[in-house]
Structure formats: structure tokens, C-alpha cells
Amino acid sequence: MPIPTLDENLRAMRPCLWVNPGRDDAAHALPALPIRYSAIEEAEARWRRFAPLLAKLFPETAASGGLIESDLIPVPHLQRAIMGDSPSGTWFLKGDHALPIAGSIKARGGIHEVLEFAEGIARQHGLLDSAADYTALAEPAARQVFARYTVAVGSTGNLGLSIGVIASALGFRAQVHMSADAKQWKKERLRKRGVNVIEHAGDYGEAVEAGRRTAQDDPFSYFVDDERSLSLFLGYSVAALRLRDQFHAAGIAIGADAPLFVYLPCGVGGAPSGITFGLKHVFGDNVHCFFAEPVASPCVLAQMSHPGHPGISVYDLGLDNRTDADGLAVARASELAVQTMTPLLPGIFTVEDDSLFRQLALLHAREGIRIEPSAAAGIGGPQMLLDTESGRQYLADNGLAQHMAQAVHLIWTTGGLFVPDEEYRAFLERGRRLLSAT
Numbered sequence: 524m525p526i527p528t529l530d531e532n533l534r535a536m537r538p539c540l541w542v543n544p545g546r547d548d549a550a551h552a553l554p555a556l557p558i559r560y561s562a563i564e565e566a567e568a569r570w571r572r573f574a575p576l577l578a579k580l581f582p583e584t585a586a587s588g589g590l591i592e593s594d595l596i597p598v599p600h601l602q603r604a605i606m607g608d609s610p611s612g613t614w615f616l617k618g619d620h621a622l623p624i625a626g627s628i629k630a631r632g633g634i635h636e637v638l639e640f641a642e643g644i645a646r647q648h649g650l651l652d653s654a655a656d657y658t659a660l661a662e663p664a665a666r667q668v669f670a671r672y673t674v675a676v677g678s679t680g681n682l683g684l685s686i687g688v689i690a691s692a693l694g695f696r697a698q699v700h701m702s703a704d705a706k707q708w709k710k711e712r713l714r715k716r717g718v719n720v721i722e723h724a725g726d727y728g729e730a731v732e733a734g735r736r737t738a739q740d741d742p743f744s745y746f747v748d749d750e751r752s753l754s755l756f757l758g759y760s761v762a763a764l765r766l767r768d769q770f771h772a773a774g775i776a777i778g779a780d781a782p783l784f785v786y787l788p789c790g791v792g793g794a795p796s797g798i799t800f801g802l803k804h805v806f807g808d809n810v811h812c813f814f815a816e817p818v819a820s821p822c823v824l825a826q827m828s829h830p831g832h833p834g835i836s837v838y839d840l841g842l843d844n845r846t847d848a849d850g851l852a853v854a855r856a857s858e859l860a861v862q863t864m865t866p867l868l869p870g871i872f873t874v875e876d877d878s879l880f881r882q883l884a885l886l887h888a889r890e891g892i893r894i895e896p897s898a899a900a901g902i903g904g905p906q907m908l909l910d911t912e913s914g915r916q917y918l919a920d921n922g923l924a925q926h927m928a929q930a931v932h933l934i935w936t937t938g939g940l941f942v943p944d945e946e947y948r949a950f951l952e953r954g955r956r957l958l959s960a961t
């Protein structure tokens with residue numbers, strides 16, 4: 524039987540691992556990109572300037588001094604449940620499922636972009652004096668200025684939650700265009716905070732387009748463009764600097780003998796590409812990032828494997844973009860993500876919805892950790908690399924096979940903190956049923 528081509532696997536919704544033929548060494552690839560390392564440092568400096576204000580507006584961040592960061596979590600029981608006794612390095616989660624304020628990875632990009640916008644408005648209006656005490660932005664004088672502006676966004680749910688919550692906390696008007704995939708509880712959570720939630724019958728791309736149009740002709744309207752935004756990308760990239768410090772504090776040295784593998788759930792591509800960009804600057808060729816997409820919505824894989832068809836969507840491949848991973852239900856990739864990842868990203872794998880629920884239940888059973896289905900997409904990553912033909916080929920081609928006992932596998936869990944109990948119970952039941960059937 525002939526080996527199925529990539530497109531055949533994608534059309535048949537068969538989980539697969541694609542290795543990117545366009546990848547280059549970090550030393551060649553990074554200087555050729557239009558975004559510099561200094562831009563990551565500027566974003567990090569912005570987070571630090573705003574930290575006192577965030578600690579004031581969101582008491583749940585006071586303990587971390589107003590910095591929004593997640594834990595590095597060892598998961599030996601999950602590792603054993605999946606890999607048994609075969610040597611498979613050391614596994615961790617990067618726990619963005621518990622990020623405060625937004626409850627997902629969108630706390631990194633979304634909040635950063637609204638802070639950058641607020642900072643610009645504040646400077647323009649002389650609200651930040653020379654002492655630059657950012658807590659002044661919580662005072663009535665600043666809020667009156669912010670209240671003249673609307674911050675708008677299109678979202679499948681989580682970006683809307685992030686933007687809506689931070690924008691309304693600062694006193695902006697907030698308008699969130701939600702796609703048909705967006706969960707009811709996410710809309711209700713926003714409406715309770717006074718956010719204007721506009722529901723669309725179409726997919727994510729249509730919700731984004733509707734938001735972009737509304738904001739277009741209004742000088743008091745600012746649109747957060749998830750398909751193109753550099754500020755979102757840089758907000759995400761800061762995670763790499765934080766992760767470097769966390770590994771250092773934990774006594775873990777990443778290097779040629781101890782490579783780092785990172786598995787990132789991917790929707791439009793903004794979050795995983797921003798993080799990968801940062802990680803490449805920090806760890807160079809010793810980090811290997813893989814994106815995880817649902818079999819029904821592999822939009823970044825579709826675009827990166829068809830560079831001759833700009834704007835290709837998963838519909839063009841005959842897929843329907845219907846997945847229970849609502850955070851990843853995106854039909855067309857971000858151009859910025861594709862542009863930056865073409866020379867940097869080792870590969871992308873796809874995941875069936877049933878696997879997401881199985882892994883969600885497994886993580887709960889073995890480690891007591893609660894995540895949403897989208898956030899489980901990376902959990903199958905180590906097996907994709909270690910137990911598939913193309914994964915083993917990648918390790919062999921890159922001289923990694925002999926270092927795998929010392930490898931560090933980092934599974935980025937991207938959301939779940941605010942999932943209502945009732946919803947989570949239903950996820951868990953579905954996952955448990957599937958686990959007991961195998």
C-alpha cells in the first residue's frame with residue numbers, strides 16, 4: 524500500500540506529525556526575521572511598569588507583585604501513565620491553565636496589548652507624570668479618559684475573556700465579537716463585567732472581520748487583531764524569559780546534552796509562535812517546539828505545508844473546522860505566525876478530539892490538574908516524537924536520539940481556570956468513558 528501523503532492524512536483527519544522542511548539554524552534564522560530580541564525585553568519592561576497597577580486592580584496577582592506568570596509543574600505520574608518504564612527524559616507542564624485574570628494563555632498576549640494601548644493613551648494625555656507611578660491609572664482622572672475609548676476584539680472565547688476583563692478593569696468600553704464556537708459561560712462571564720458581547724453565527728475568522736470593520740472608521744475604537752498583531756506576539760514571547768529563570772531556579776540546565784522539547788496547543792498561531800520566537804532566542808538550537816492542532820482545524824499546518832497557497836484554509840482541504848477544542852477552532856492561520864515560524868519551527872502534529880478528553884481525564888486522575896479540552900492538545904506530544912516514524916526520523920536527523928534520556932519535555936497547558944464545575948464534570952465523564960473503553 525502506498526504511504527499516504529500529508530494532504531491525504533489531513534483530509535482523513537488521521538493524527539500525524541509533520542516535520543517542517545523550511546527550518547534553519549537559530550543563528551541564521553533569527554537575524555533574518557523583522558522582529559528583534561530587544562522587542563521581547565521592551566515587552567517585559569512594560570509588564571514590570573504595569574505590575575503595581577495590576578496588583579492593585581487584581582488582588583489575586585498581589586502575591587506575585589502584579590506579575591502574571593504560571594508554574595513549572597513536574598508530572599512524573601502522567602509521564603509514567605503514558606510511557607510506562609521506558610526512558611523518556613523528564614516531563615513538566617507549563618501551567619498556563621491557571622494564569623490569573625484570563626484563566627488561559629491569552630493572559631499573556633491579550634493583556635499585554637491592552638496595557639500597551641493604555642500606556643500610549645495615558646502618555647498622550649499627560650496622565651503619567653515624571654515619577655511614572657502607574658497606579659495613577661486607576662484614579663478617576665485616567666478612567667475618565669479611558670472611558671472615551673472602545674477596545675474591540677474577535678474571538679472564539681478565551682481572547683475575548685482576556686481583553687474584555689482587562690479593558691473593562693481599566694475603564695475602557697469593551698466590545699467582544701464571539702464566533703459560534705464560543706461557550707455560553709464565557710459570554711456570560713463577560714456580560715457580568717459590563718462587556719458588550721456580540722454573537723456571530725459564523726466562525727472565528729468572521730468574528731474577527733466583524734470586529735475589524737466596526738473599529739475601522741472610529742478614531743476612539745481600538746481593534747486587537749489576533750490575525751496580525753505584533754503586540755500580542757510580543758506579550759506571549761515574554762514567557763521565554765520567565766521560563767529561563769524557572770529552569771535556572773529548579774537547577775535544570777538545558778543544553779546540547781539535555782535538549783528541551785515544547786508542545787504548544789495552536790489556534791490561529793499567535794500564542795505558540797510568540798512563545799517559540801522567545802524560546803529560540805533564549806535556548807537557540809537546543810529547544811524544539813512543536814505545535815498541536817485539532818484534526819478538524821490544522822490551519823497553521825495547512826498554511827506552512829502549502830507555502831504556494833497564501834490564505835489557504837482548512838475548508839480548502841475539505842475539513843469542517845468543527846472541534847470541541849473551542850480555543851483552537853480556527854480555519855485560517857495568522858500571517859505573522861507563519862512568517863516567523865517558517866524558519867524556526869521543527870513541526871506540527873494533529874490531535875483527535877477524543878484524545879483531548881482522554882488526556883484531560885488522565886491528567887486529572889494522575890496529577891489532580893484541571894484543564895479545558897484545548898489545553899490538552901500538547902499532552903500527546905512526547906509520544907508523537909518518540910513513538911512515530913516521523914518523530915524518530917526527526918530525532919535521528921538532528922543528532923538527538925542519543926540525548927533523549929536527558930531530554931526535558933514541556934507540555935504547555937493553555938487554559939481551564941474558569942471552566943464552570945458543571946462543564947468540567949461533563950469533560951471528565953467523557954474522558955473517563957473513553958479511557959475505560961481502551
Ligand SMILES: *Cc1c(COP(=O)(O)O)cnc(C)c1O
Pocket residue numbers: 627628629681682788789790791792793794795850851895897898937938939
Ligand atoms: C487561544 C488558545 C490557544 C492558542 O493560541 P493561538 O494564538 O490562537 O494559536 C491555545 N489554547 C487555548 C486554551 C487558547 O485559548
